[in-house]
Amino acid sequence: MEGKAKTQEKEAQAAQLDIWKYVFGFTPIAVLKCAIELHISETLEYHGGSITLPELSASLRCSPSALHRIMRYLTHHGFFKQTRIIRDQQESSLCYTQTPRSRLLLKDGMAALILLESSPVMLAPWHYLSRHARLLDGACPFESAHGGADVWEYSAANPDHSKLINDAMACHARLAVSAIVNKHPEVLEGVSSLVDIGGGDGTALHALVKACPWIRGINYDLPHVVSLAPHRQGVEHVAGDMFKMVPKADAAFLMWVLHDWSDEECVVILRNCMEAIPKDKGKVIIVEAVVKEGDDDEYSEVRLALDMVMMAHTEKGKERSSEEWQCLVKKAGFTKYTETRIQDVTSVIQVYP
Numbered sequence: 459m460e461g462k463a464k465t466q467e468k469e470a471q472a473a474q475l476d477i478w479k480y481v482f483g484f485t486p487i488a489v490l491k492c493a494i495e496l497h498i499s500e501t502l503e504y505h506g507g508s509i510t511l512p513e514l515s516a517s518l519r520c521s522p523s524a525l526h527r528i529m530r531y532l533t534h535h536g537f538f539k540q541t542r543i544i545r546d547q548q549e550s551s552l553c554y555t556q557t558p559r560s561r562l563l564l565k566d567g568m569a570a571l572i573l574l575e576s577s578p579v580m581l582a583p584w585h586y587l588s589r590h591a592r593l594l595d596g597a598c599p600f601e602s603a604h605g606g607a608d609v610w611e612y613s614a615a616n617p618d619h620s621k622l623i624n625d626a627m628a629c630h631a632r633l634a635v636s637a638i639v640n641k642h643p644e645v646l647e648g649v650s651s652l653v654d655i656g657g658g659d660g661t662a663l664h665a666l667v668k669a670c671p672w673i674r675g676i677n678y679d680l681p682h683v684v685s686l687a688p689h690r691q692g693v694e695h696v697a698g699d700m701f702k703m704v705p706k707a708d709a710a711f712l713m714w715v716l717h718d719w720s721d722e723e724c725v726v727i728l729r730n731c732m733e734a735i736p737k738d739k740g741k742v743i744i745v746e747a748v749v750k751e752g753d754d755d756e757y758s759e760v761r762l763a764l765d766m767v768m769m770a771h772t773e774k775g776k777e778r779s780s781e782e783w784q785c786l787v788k789k790a791g792f793t794k795y796t797e798t799r800i801q802d803v804t805s806v807i808q809v810y811p
Contacts, residue, residue: 489531490563491576496520498529498538499556499563508543508553529554537563566632574626575767579604579612579619583770590769598773609771614682624658624683627714631662634713634745637800639669645743645798645806646670653678653707653734655700655727656715659687663711667692676705700727704734713745714804717764720774721786728790728809737811742787744807747777748797757803764803783807 493499501517502509511529515522532538537560543553562568574580583599590599600609613620638645646652646666653676654663660677667675667690674694677687681697696705701723704710710731716724731742747761761777768775778786784795787809794810 485531486535487572487576489528490537490572492528493532493537494563494569494573498532499560499567500565502538502554502556502560503564508541508555510551510553514554532560535559568629568633570622570625570629574622577619577622579616579622580771587766587770599770600772608773610680614680617682617686620682621686624686627658628661630714631658632665634800634802634804635662635665635669637802638745638806639666642798642800642806643669645808646673648739649673649709651676651707652709652711653696653705654711654713655679655704655731656712658683660690660693660695662713663693664690666711674707676707678705700730702730704730706734708736708740710735710740710742711745712742716744716786717746717768717777718772718775721782721789723774724786725790728787728792732791732811735811740811742792742809744783744809745804746783746807747803748783748799748805748807749777749779751779755799760803 496518498514498518501514505513505517509517511522511526514520514529515525518525529538533540533554536557538554539557541553541555543551563572582603586599586602589602590597597606598608600612601607604612607615609623613623646669649670650672651674652663652666654660654666655678657663657677657679660675663675663677667673671692673692675692677684677690677693677695678698678700679687679695680699684695684697687695698705700715704727712727712731716727719727728742735741747764749761749765750758753761765777768777780797783797787795787807790809792809792811796808798806798808800806
């Protein structure tokens with residue numbers, strides 16, 4: 459009995475320590491947002507990758523004391539490291555240097571995703587999650603937080619937030635497309651034209667066309683999105699509504715789109731894709747997370763968190779299991795399904811008429 463009591467005591471102590479991490483669970487994203495807004499990583503890059511605290515403080519026009527505390531926290535978590543560097547044959551100086559993690563805070567890294575999810579607009583819905591779970595009203599948490607507007611209506615009326623979303627989607631697009639073209643180029647074999655549905659500013663499609671220059675790209679999104687999309691070589695921007703029609707192409711590409719919608723709405727989108735592609739050689743390429751019960755790969759925690767994000771930010775969106783994806787595409791009329799896990803939070807699902 460004594461051994462059992464000691465085991466229980468250790469488990470209780472471990473649980474208490476673990477809970478403290480959740481008590482202050484908001485801290486990492488808040489401090490990372492601060493680091494991005496202060497341009498700390500960019501400043502280190504400008505100074506050759508290393509800088510002393512006084513130099514960093516002067517460059518950023520920040521309080522040395524506050525900056526020291528921020529950098530201490532970030533260094534503890536693997537963002538930046540401290541090293542001693544001898545300069546001009548003088549005594550060594552304690553400098554902050556970049557790490558692989560801190561470089562992801564650069565503009566072409568993952569900063570846009572952090573800025574979106576840490577924005578007041580996206581944080582507010584989380585306070586309504588329990589209300590939504592209790593079915594106290596018909597609104598999703600985002601609508602409850604923002605006067606009844608869903609995320610798309612809110613974005614259409616608020617260009618700054620729309621840009622945050624487009625920048626974040628472009629950020630993930632660079633990661634996922636790189637994983638596809640470098641590790642799984644067979645996905646695009648035989649495709650001469652590709653329509654990217656909900657393609658935002660065209661970042662993903664431009665990367666695909668650049669890697670596969672034989673492809674004619676059509677970036678298809680809502681008018682307020684494509685009207686601000688930059689000109690990109692090999693990409694034609696087309697405004698429209700995926701619930702009404704999809705431009706014709708050899709293949710349709712849907713990345714982080716279907717998880718925003720209910721099964722019934724996804725079936726409508728997929729059937730429109732079916733109408734747009736050739737019956738003999740056409741296909742739909744879906745890039746989405748695939749949740750697996752008991753999965754313990756390196757992205758499993760991210761996929762489960764992303765499912766909670768869908769609950770907080772969309773009315774009916776969710777992450778789906780393999781079985782749910784197969785059921786969905788079958789309802790839409792597709793007969794063949796393949797699934798490939800890539801080096802990303804998402805997988806590549808290919809479906810054929």
